[in-house]
Amino acid sequence: MFKDSKAFSTFSVDDVPRAKEFYEGTLGLDVSEEMGGLGLRLAGGGAVFVYPKADHAAATFTVLNFPVSDVDAAVDSLTQAGGCFEQYEELGTDEKGISRADGESPTIAWFKDPAGNILSVIEQ
Helix, strand or coil, rough: CCCCCCCCCCEECHHHHHHHHHHHHHCEEEEEECCCCCECCCCEEEEEEEECCCCCCCCEEEEEEEECCHHHCCCCCCCCCCEEEEEHHHHHHCCCCCCCCCCCCCCCCECCCCCCCEEEEECC
């Protein structure tokens, strides 16, 4: 039924201009303003719509993953740009906020957007 549908994901933020600065300026994504929110165009043709919500509550799960070839390099680069990586004791993140591959889980590090939504860089 939806095999040929160009599906996209959405999530909310509490401040669209601040989100635009983060997604475009800090992360370097292709961002457009649309329908009162933001269109994020991702590599490979993926798309996300970020919409404003007055009573926004940050997602408590990862809403967007960025596959990278080197998580350490991505963490270092984003940290230099002002990003801050989350520490999850239960996942054994190291001092940089990276959870290292253990055979079952990939190498991954989580960070938040200005609205508190959880994003990640995940090693391919």
